[in-house]
Amino acid sequence: MRTFVSGLRPALIVFAIVLYLNLIGFPLKFGSVAIWVFAAVLFLFSFVVSRRAKGSSPILAITRSLIIGLLPSLGLALLTYVFALMQASQVTVQAVFAQILPPHTAALTGLTGEQVIAGESVLPGLASLVLILTSASVLGGVVSLLPYEKLKTIHSEKTQSLLSTLPLLVPMALFTAYLSLKLPSVQLFGSQENIFGLLLLYIFFGASLFALRAIPQGNAKTSFMIVAMLATLSVPLLNDQFQNSVLGFVVIFIIMGIGLNIVVGFAGLLDLGYVAFFAVGAYSYALLSSPDSWILQNVPGFEGVTFWAGLPIAIVLGLIAGILLGIPVLRLRGDYLAIVTLGFGEIIRLILLNLREYTGGPGGVIGVPPPFIFDVSLGKPRDILFLSLALSAIVTFIAVRLRDSRIGRSWVAMREDEHVAQAMGINLVSTKLLAFAFGAVFASLSGTLYAVRQVNIFPDNFALDVSINVLALIIIGGIGSIEGVVIGAIALIGLPEVLRSVNEYRIVTFAALLVAMMAIRPEGLLPSLRRKRELHAGEQENIPRRKKIAR
Amino acid sequence: MAFLNPAKKTWGISLGPSAYRLVGLVILLAALAWRVNNVLSLQSYTAQYWTLQLINGLILGGLYALVAMGYTLVYGILLMINFAHGEVMMIGGFAGYFALTGFQTLGWTNGTPFESGLSVVLALLVGMLASLIAGIALERIAYRPLRNAPRLVPLISAVGASFFLQYTVLLIFGVTPHYYQKPAIISSGLSVGDTGVFISYTGLFIFFSSIFLMLMLYLIVSRSKMGRAMRSVAESKEISALMGVNVDKVIVFTFALGSVLAGAAGVMLGLHNTVMKFNSGFFPGIKAFTAAVIGGIGNLPGALLGAFSLGILEAVGPSALGLPSEYKDVIAFSVLILVLIFRPTGILGEVLSEGKA
Numbered sequence: 051m052r053t054f055v056s057g058l059r060p061a062l063i064v065f066a067i068v069l070y071l072n073l074i075g076f077p078l079k080f081g082s083v084a085i086w087v088f089a090a091v092l093f094l095f096s097f098v099v100s101r102r103a104k105g106s107s108p109i110l111a112i113t114r115s116l117i118i119g120l121l122p123s124l125g126l127a128l129l130t131y132v133f134a135l136m137q138a139s140q141v142t143v144q145a146v147f148a149q150i151l152p153p154h155t156a157a158l159t160g161l162t163g164e165q166v167i168a169g170e171s172v173l174p175g176l177a178s179l180v181l182i183l184t185s186a187s188v189l190g191g192v193v194s195l196l197p198y199e200k201l202k203t204i205h206s207e208k209t210q211s212l213l214s215t216l217p218l219l220v221p222m223a224l225f226t227a228y229l230s231l232k233l234p235s236v237q238l239f240g241s242q243e244n245i246f247g248l249l250l251l252y253i254f255f256g257a258s259l260f261a262l263r264a265i266p267q268g269n270a271k272t273s274f275m276i277v278a279m280l281a282t283l284s285v286p287l288l289n290d291q292f293q294n295s296v297l298g299f300v301v302i303f304i305i306m307g308i309g310l311n312i313v314v315g316f317a318g319l320l321d322l323g324y325v326a327f328f329a330v331g332a333y334s335y336a337l338l339s340s341p342d343s344w345i346l347q348n349v350p351g352f353e354g355v356t357f358w359a360g361l362p363i364a365i366v367l368g369l370i371a372g373i374l375l376g377i378p379v380l381r382l383r384g385d386y387l388a389i390v391t392l393g394f395g396e397i398i399r400l401i402l403l404n405l406r407e408y409t410g411g412p413g414g415v416i417g418v419p420p421p422f423i424f425d426v427s428l429g430k431p432r433d434i435l436f437l438s439l440a441l442s443a444i445v446t447f448i449a450v451r452l453r454d455s456r457i458g459r460s461w462v463a464m465r466e467d468e469h470v471a472q473a474m475g476i477n478l479v480s481t482k483l484l485a486f487a488f489g490a491v492f493a494s495l496s497g498t499l500y501a502v503r504q505v506n507i508f509p510d511n512f513a514l515d516v517s518i519n520v521l522a523l524i525i526i527g528g529i530g531s532i533e534g535v536v537i538g539a540i541a542l543i544g545l546p547e548v549l550r551s552v553n554e555y556r557i558v559t560f561a562a563l564l565v566a567m568m569a570i571r572p573e574g575l576l577p578s579l580r581r582k583r584e585l586h587a588g589e590q591e592n593i594p595r596r597k598k599i600a601r
Numbered sequence: 602m603a604f605l606n607p608a609k610k611t612w613g614i615s616l617g618p619s620a621y622r623l624v625g626l627v628i629l630l631a632a633l634a635w636r637v638n639n640v641l642s643l644q645s646y647t648a649q650y651w652t653l654q655l656i657n658g659l660i661l662g663g664l665y666a667l668v669a670m671g672y673t674l675v676y677g678i679l680l681m682i683n684f685a686h687g688e689v690m691m692i693g694g695f696a697g698y699f700a701l702t703g704f705q706t707l708g709w710t711n712g713t714p715f716e717s718g719l720s721v722v723l724a725l726l727v728g729m730l731a732s733l734i735a736g737i738a739l740e741r742i743a744y745r746p747l748r749n750a751p752r753l754v755p756l757i758s759a760v761g762a763s764f765f766l767q768y769t770v771l772l773i774f775g776v777t778p779h780y781y782q783k784p785a786i787i788s789s790g791l792s793v794g795d796t797g798v799f800i801s802y803t804g805l806f807i808f809f810s811s812i813f814l815m816l817m818l819y820l821i822v823s824r825s826k827m828g829r830a831m832r833s834v835a836e837s838k839e840i841s842a843l844m845g846v847n848v849d850k851v852i853v854f855t856f857a858l859g860s861v862l863a864g865a866a867g868v869m870l871g872l873h874n875t876v877m878k879f880n881s882g883f884f885p886g887i888k889a890f891t892a893a894v895i896g897g898i899g900n901l902p903g904a905l906l907g908a909f910s911l912g913i914l915e916a917v918g919p920s921a922l923g924l925p926s927e928y929k930d931v932i933a934f935s936v937l938i939l940v941l942i943f944r945p946t947g948i949l950g951e952v953l954s955e956g957k958a
Contacts, residue, residue: 074772148775393934564761569746
């Protein structure tokens with residue numbers, strides 16, 4: 051009886067997961083592969099539950115995993131049976147559940163859609179479904195009983211030293227793999243080759259950043275840095291157009307992330323309307339240069355500015371916008387600041403949308419010209435990627451120097467306690483305004499690049515979800531950490547672009563990851579060292595754990 | 602955090618020490634008055650037009666108020682913006698849609714007045730129930746593990762939860778808009794004499810049931826034992842725990858209260874706009890939060906006041922300023938920014954202590 055009860059809760063949770071995957075249409079999308087996905091979920095879940103409940107007897111553990119497997123799979127089978135009956139009697143289930151079409155039911159029962167509609171019996175298929183899922187769960191329970199403790203062998207000093215070079219070797223190996231994909235004789239993935247190349251590049255960038263964190267200062271680190279940098283610079287030349295275009299997008303978001311990192315990470319001013327400055331940058335260059343814009347059509351003799359003139363103008367306008375927003379909200383803190391900036395971001399978008407005469411309204415601005423160097427157009431994705439890389443290097447340099455400067459320290463002091471900071475002689479007004487100004491300038495810069503990359507820009511490109519994306523990427527990467535921004539941009543902007551084939555599921559997946567990440571690793575993937583210490587402050591000290599009082 | 606705690610009410614209007622801000626406010630008000638005067642002298646709207654706009658504003662205000670209550674309750678206790686509250690409302694709206702469609706196949710929505718009325722009330726209850734479940738699950742999964750984390754962490758979790766719920770609904774129920782079947786009893790309206798003012802029964806239903814629900818909320822918070830526990834947790838979690846209040850239970854109860862109101866608001870929103878989509882809750886949610894901040898977040902009468910002011914301003918503002926009606930959102934957010942500049946704690950907000958600001 052106790053086994054039953056202890057298995058009931060995990061069984062319900064795993065049933066909820068399987069039901070969820072079922073209702074969002076896994077079987078419809080992936081066919082009979084979905085069954086194996088469900089089986090993998092059950093296997094993992096029952097494995098984890100068994101490992102967590104240490105010290106229980108093998109019989110107990112296996113019975114528990116049987117319950118964890120049996121109840122959800124029976125539930126799923128019952129539901130599928132009901133759906134199959136309804137579909138056989140021509141009831142349109144998809145009026146409520148959009149994904150439950152006859153092929154969906156068919157995929158779970160090993161039939162075809164026509165057979166389901168014809169009312170062929172689904173029971174044999176369901177029986178095998180229950181069998182597969184239950185045995186997967188039992189298998190998970192059995193595997194969890196294996197003696198893992200014995201696997202831990204003591205490493206000799208030699209293996210230890212070998213292991214320490216691993217962080218350096220992994221990125222090298224990844225980059226070599228990426229290079230070998232480029233060889234004309236290698237035909238590994240067919241038409242998907244560029245996607246795999248991009249994935250390898252992402253992991254290469256991520257692994258390089260982790261390696262730079264892991265290895266101590268010294269010759270090895272310096273030479274690794276140089277090699278990695280050269281590799282990065284060669285990437286735009288090696289890539290095809292699609293890869294360069296995606297990477298260019300990632301780099302634009304890196305610039306924006308570094309800017310927001312100054313505002314939120316360094317100065318602690320939660321800005322939810324950061325997209326406003328992005329929009330200011332994009333629209334100011336677009337309106338000053340596109341032949342479609344109101345200014346060019348109505349100011350006689352004005353031929354539009356070049357990119358090299360437009361960029362400083364956009365930056366100055368961004369600066370002005372940053373200070374204009376900064377002044378009224380100087381006195382606000384925390385959540386009030388968040389909501390005011392959110393309002394500001396929406397106001398900018400709504401004005402762009404409704405000021406039809408001047409901004410083109412929902413039709414946007416069409417045909418933003420690319421930058422030119424002596425009549426050579428830099429409009430190709432490769433050139434834009436190079437340009438973005440160069441600008442992002444400058445921005446990163448500025449951000450690092452700012453972080454380690456007197457201003458950076460005043461930002462941190464202000465973030466921790468405004469009153470103490472003021473008492474220490476920090477001028478709160480100018481410090482806050484500087485943070486807003488730098489953030490706005492960087493966003494405006496990336497906005498200009500974005501306008502060039504997109505060629506046509508619309509107000510809907512500057513909606514609230516951009517702000518939220520940027521905020522999420524600096525938090526995933528590790529708030530206040532500059533390397534973290536790169537990791538975050540790759541994870542949140544780069545990966546979704548690659549995973550277009552499972553486009554429907556990418557937003558739910560990332561949203562769920564965001565929630566899970568906050569619970570498991572709130573300091574981010576590559577946290578700034580200071581922030582990491584803060585978040586785990588209580589854990590090193592040997593305070594006996596009390597029952598947590600909610601706060 | 603003053604949840605109706607009389608001792609902490611600060612009703613006086615103070616503009617703070619800065620004379621500059623006072624001058625700015627005067628100039629701003631003068632400019633606005635000049636603009637309104639200009640517009641009104643050019644365009645002659647009838648009294649009937651204004652009355653209709655005012656009625657629209659009141660209906661919208663009632664909707665915002667219901668949602669704003671949820672924001673303000675949660676903020677009062679956890680000091681956290683529950684960004685996914687709009688999605689909780691949307692889930693209630695979807696449940697109400699399915700309930701009403703079900704009643705339509707039963708023939709209730711167009712049946713006798715009793716059946717028709719019953720279908721409205723039941724749809725409302727179904728919506729409230731669905732939102733209740735969603736709200737409690739949200740608290741359990743996305744917020745409870747983060748109780749002791751820095752403030753940015755639950756906010757991000759809430760943002761994630763908001764997107765997760767939106768796109769889950771999109772995936773499960775499809776991208777097509779779901780059109781509400783309006784029950785016969787509230788599909789017509791009421792003409793007031795021969796003034797030409799027309800009030801739809803849907804509007805009346807929304808307005809009065811939102812007032813009723815908020816009255817219930819007021820009674821729960823101010824009279825019941827649980828309400829007292831809520832107010833005490835809002836003051837201090839540590840001390841409430843020491844006094845024998847089960848803080849976790851109170852927090853779940855708070856989420857439940859807010860979600861139930863949001864569910865009702867979702868069904869009403871569906872009846873009002875006649876359509877529900879996966880992102881129908883997001884913008885009204887942000888507006889309701891704006892309303893809660895305008896009124897003074899953490900303060901229930903403040904949320905009510907803020908919601909009705911926002912509703913009326915949105916309905917009346919564009920015509921008074923001579924702008925197209927698309928600018929109503931700009932007006933709403935501008936009002937928010939102005940209120941926070943001139944009175945950073947909201948209209949009825951207390952003076953926040955350092956830790957809470």
